[in-house]
Amino acid sequence: MGAESRSSVSQPGRQYRKIAVVVLGVTFVVAAGLYHLARLYVLNEAERNIQAVLLTHKGLHRYIQEVMHPVFYSLRAEGMVSEKFYAPEIFSSTFIVRNQHKAYNEERTAAGLEEIYYKMAALNPRNPVNKADALEEKLIRRFNDNKEIKDYREVVRINGKDYLYVALPFLVNQERCMKCHGDREDAPLGLQALYPGLGGFGEKVGDIRAIESIRAPMEQQYYLLYIVFGSSFAGLLVLAGLLFFNARLREMVRTRTHELEQEVVERRRAEEEVRQVNEELENRVEERTAQIAAANKELDAFAYSVSHDLRAPLRGIDGFSLALLEDYGERLDEKAKDYLGRVRAGCLRMGELIDDMLQLSRLSRGEIHREEVDLSTMAGEIAEELRRGAPQRRVAFEITPGIRVLGDAILLRAVLDNLLGNAWKFTAKTEEARITFGRQEEGGKDLLFVRDNGAGFDMAYAGKLFGAFQRLHSLQEFAGTGIGLATVQRIIHRHGGTIRAEGEVGHGATFYFSV
Amino acid sequence: MILLVEDNPDDEALTLRALKKNNILNEVVVARDGVEALDFLCGTGAHAGRDLARMPEVILLDINLPRINGLEVLEKIRANERTRLLPVVILTTSNEEQDKLKSYTLGANSFIRKPVDFQQFSEAIRHLGIYWLLLNQSPPVIRS
Numbered sequence: 091m092g093a094e095s096r097s098s099v100s101q102p103g104r105q106y107r108k109i110a111v112v113v114l115g116v117t118f119v120v121a122a123g124l125y126h127l128a129r130l131y132v133l134n135e136a137e138r139n140i141q142a143v144l145l146t147h148k149g150l151h152r153y154i155q156e157v158m159h160p161v162f163y164s165l166r167a168e169g170m171v172s173e174k175f176y177a178p179e180i181f182s183s184t185f186i187v188r189n190q191h192k193a194y195n196e197e198r199t200a201a202g203l204e205e206i207y208y209k210m211a212a213l214n215p216r217n218p219v220n221k222a223d224a225l226e227e228k229l230i231r232r233f234n235d236n237k238e239i240k241d242y243r244e245v246v247r248i249n250g251k252d253y254l255y256v257a258l259p260f261l262v263n264q265e266r267c268m269k270c271h272g273d274r275e276d277a278p279l280g281l282q283a284l285y286p287g288l289g290g291f292g293e294k295v296g297d298i299r300a301i302e303s304i305r306a307p308m309e310q311q312y313y314l315l316y317i318v319f320g321s322s323f324a325g326l327l328v329l330a331g332l333l334f335f336n337a338r339l340r341e342m343v344r345t346r347t348h349e350l351e352q353e354v355v356e357r358r359r360a361e362e363e364v365r366q367v368n369e370e371l372e373n374r375v376e377e378r379t380a381q382i383a384a385a386n387k388e389l390d391a392f393a394y395s396v397s398h399d400l401r402a403p404l405r406g407i408d409g410f411s412l413a414l415l416e417d418y419g420e421r422l423d424e425k426a427k428d429y430l431g432r433v434r435a436g437c438l439r440m441g442e443l444i445d446d447m448l449q450l451s452r453l454s455r456g457e458i459h460r461e462e463v464d465l466s467t468m469a470g471e472i473a474e475e476l477r478r479g480a481p482q483r484r485v486a487f488e489i490t491p492g493i494r495v496l497g498d499a500i501l502l503r504a505v506l507d508n509l510l511g512n513a514w515k516f517t518a519k520t521e522e523a524r525i526t527f528g529r530q531e532e533g534g535k536d537l538l539f540v541r542d543n544g545a546g547f548d549m550a551y552a553g554k555l556f557g558a559f560q561r562l563h564s565l566q567e568f569a570g571t572g573i574g575l576a577t578v579q580r581i582i583h584r585h586g587g588t589i590r591a592e593g594e595v596g597h598g599a600t601f602y603f604s605v
Numbered sequence: 606m607i608l609l610v611e612d613n614p615d616d617e618a619l620t621l622r623a624l625k626k627n628n629i630l631n632e633v634v635v636a637r638d639g640v641e642a643l644d645f646l647c648g649t650g651a652h653a654g655r656d657l658a659r660m661p662e663v664i665l666l667d668i669n670l671p672r673i674n675g676l677e678v679l680e681k682i683r684a685n686e687r688t689r690l691l692p693v694v695i696l697t698t699s700n701e702e703q704d705k706l707k708s709y710t711l712g713a714n715s716f717i718r719k720p721v722d723f724q725q726f727s728e729a730i731r732h733l734g735i736y737w738l739l740l741n742q743s744p745p746v747i748r749s
Contacts, residue, residue, distance in 0.1 A: 394699070398697070399669075402698050405616065405721050405726065440721075
């Protein structure tokens with residue numbers, strides 16, 4: 091118990107440390123996930139802003155070139171505008187878009203939004219405003235060196251803020267561009283007058299003359315806030331969940347522990363009860379055994395006394411009845427002689443009853459000496475004895491050879507004596523009497539049987555067959571004391587076997603038994 | 606001479622009758638218990654001064670006797686120099702294994718169970734008389 095309580099004291103600290111680790115872990119993982127998502131979102135947002143600006147510019151370029159220029163050329167053709175007239179403010183889409191973007195940025199600033207940097211950067215622009223800076227120059231050269239590269243993008247950090255920077259090839263020199271951008275001497279005179287110097291001249295067909303260079307801010311300050319909030323919230327949620335489950339778990343453990351303790355107490359009590367009951371039973375068994383031993387001893391004494399004391403008077407009655415008949419026979423009439431005869435018959439019968447009863451009692455006591463017994467041979471011997479006792483009878487014995495069992499030879503002899511003797515007795519009035527001793531299987535068990543085709547019995551009385559002094563026939567029909575089957579049953583039971591009888595009046599009986 | 610040791614007067618009368626009916630006319634001395642039987646054999650008590658040269662040809666001994674029972678009597682007969690060779694036939698109602706075992710162990714010459722049927726009993730007495738009184742040669746009398 092001591093060791094258990096010590097370990098449970100140190101448990102909460104370790105548990106909270108574990109919870110803290112789990113909560114921090116979850117918080118960091120969620121934060122990392124949110125950061126990643128937010129960055130993707132911000133990047134995407136900047137990309138869309140850039141795309142929107144570029145598409146707007148493209149639209150404006152097209153409007154100037156496809157709508158404004160034809161109008162201007164038709165006006166010039168009609169002579170409404172001089173051939174020499176050129177004004178970039180209403181003719182150059184680059185100029186117009188640049189100034190439109192400038193105005194756009196002013197509007198953004200007025201609306202509280204950060205400017206979006208936009209430049210049509212060229213290596214050799216007419217207007218120095220469009221002169222490429224170092225990065226742009228490098229990019230223009232790279233695009234020119236490898237025409238496969240269609241864009242360039244990079245997240246750049248300026249004054250601690252992230253921006254998405256995108257560069258795209260913008261103007262590729264065509265043959266028709268050469269009129270104004272080829273050699274200066276070939277250009278229209280108005281253009282030459284407007285732009286002194288070599289800016290915008292001397293280009294070659296196929297070269298990328300300019301790129302669009304654009305940079306949009308990545309609005310991430312709010313997202314950082316979301317990340318902090320989101321991950322903290324997740325961490326707290328996990329913490330609360332863990333604490334809740336921990337508490338519940340502890341409660342469950344406490345309840346279960348209590349139940350188990352209760353069960354242990356209950357079980358101990360039950361064990362104690364069982365022990366007491368066992369003790370009581372043992373005592374009772376001992377007591378009973380002693381009682382049985384005493385009863386057996388008494389029974390022995392009783393049997394002994396019966397054997398001596400009950401038979402002696404019988405002999406007297408029989409002896410003196412005979413003496414009367416012998417000595418005074420001539421003075422007695424027939425009726426008196428008949429009465430004396432009945433007195434003697436009664437004595438003989440009582441003598442038999444006493445003898446059978448003693449046998450039953452004797453067979454019920456004493457040790458069982460188990461050995462292998464050849465019942466078939468034994469049955470053959472008994473059949474032979476029965477035949478010798480009444481040679482005039484014709485009875486067919488069918489004995490299955492080789493039936494061997496483990497049992498007490500003397501007791502099993504008594505069983506067969508009784509069963510075969512009964513069969514012999516009850517077939518006395520049967521023509522073609524047949525007595526069978528055999529073996530058959532029933533429900534996986536070997537059953538032995540003795541069958542005859544004699545007087546049989548009514549199955550209604552089957553239960554009474556094995557009771558001591560129970561008889562189903564009158565003495566006039568068949569002699570007997572009614573002890574034989576009781577003896578048989580007792581012997582079979584002492585061998586741990588069972589016995590039952592089947593029969594039908596006039597059609598014989600079969601006794602099934604196991605040893 | 607026959608020494609009949611029998612406490613039951615009925616059995617005594619029946620035995621005497623059976624002997625007579627079978628023409629066994631030897632003298633029969635009856636002792637009604639074990640003490641009396643031993644007194645007769647040793648010439649003590651009621652039989653003090655008896656001529657001990659005359660000993661019974663056979664002793665018919667019941668087991669269930671008052672005072673000293675038949676088995677004890679047998680034991681004493683066999684222990685006594687004068688009587689130890691006398692033929693003793695146990696004539697009893699019992700057919701207990703134990704009684705047979707003890708009787709033979711103590712030196713009984715024969716063990717006969719009295720049947721209830723007097724005719725059978727009479728038959729047994731007849732055989733007994735013929736065997737022990739006619740056929741059997743008595744042991745020599747031992748003089749002290």
